[in-house]
Amino acid sequence: MSLTELVSAVQALPHADKLRLMQALVVELARDEGIPLLSDVKAYPIWTPYDAFDAASTLLKALNADNAGA
Amino acid sequence: MTEAVRFPYLDIEPSLAEASRLPYLPLRFKSNQHALAASGLLDTGATVNVLPYGLGLELGFVWEQQTTPVRLSGNLAELPARVVLLSATVADFPSVRLAFAWTQATTLPLLLGQVNFFLEFDVCFFRGQSVFEVRPKPRA
Numbered sequence: 207m208s209l210t211e212l213v214s215a216v217q218a219l220p221h222a223d224k225l226r227l228m229q230a231l232v233v234e235l236a237r238d239e240g241i242p243l244l245s246d247v248k249a250y251p252i253w254t255p256y257d258a259f260d261a262a263s264t265l266l267k268a269l270n271a272d273n274a275g276a
Numbered sequence: 277m278t279e280a281v282r283f284p285y286l287d288i289e290p291s292l293a294e295a296s297r298l299p300y301l302p303l304r305f306k307s308n309q310h311a312l313a314a315s316g317l318l319d320t321g322a323t324v325n326v327l328p329y330g331l332g333l334e335l336g337f338v339w340e341q342q343t344t345p346v347r348l349s350g351n352l353a354e355l356p357a358r359v360v361l362l363s364a365t366v367a368d369f370p371s372v373r374l375a376f377a378w379t380q381a382t383t384l385p386l387l388l389g390q391v392n393f394f395l396e397f398d399v400c401f402f403r404g405q406s407v408f409e410v411r412p413k414p415r416a
Binding site for chain 1: 319321322323324325326345346347348349350352353357359361373375376377379383384385389390391392403
């Protein structure tokens with residue numbers, strides 16, 4: 207497919223698909239340049255302990271005991 | 277009121293610059309026999325402070341001697357954690373006692389969370405300027 211045909215095909219795409227195509231091209235260019243990007247195949251752990259209120263209560267008790275003993 | 281000290285956000289991945297910029301706070305720890313400089317991520321969503329396993333060892337803690345278990349959430353729920361207390365100093369402010377959940381996880385950053393880092397320090401984030409300010413809480 208020539209570039210002219212490709213451009214015509216792209217112009218015929220729905221708006222959302224044009225955005226997806228643009229996103230895919232940006233990712234590909236970044237990979238070519240060796241620029242690390244968030245990957246859709248890699249897992250990114252989230253370490254933040256949300257809503258660990260029992261843990262927070264335990265830490266506060268330890269601090270209070272420490273203060274009382276100081 | 278004590279004047280706040282301003283710190284820059286750090287670029288964790290220099291090639292991504294703004295996208296990887298995070299509020300890491302330099303601080304100094306002192307345990308019974310060890311002193312250590314470290315850098316903690318200010319994590320307002322973290323309910324507690326979290327100490328990575330390796331950093332706990334560097335501070336002289338012995339896992340078997342820490343007897344108070346604490347149960348964490350999220351990814352950290354899979355691993356045991358125990359309570360440890362440390363004296364910490366930020367900038368030239370008076371040192372404070374910080375309680376940490378010392379986890380056996382090794383690949384996470386030092387997390388400074390609501391209990392009790394944010395109980396001890398008032399923090400203002402200016403993300404648009406890539407700086408944040410820290411000052412001790414007002415004493416009664």
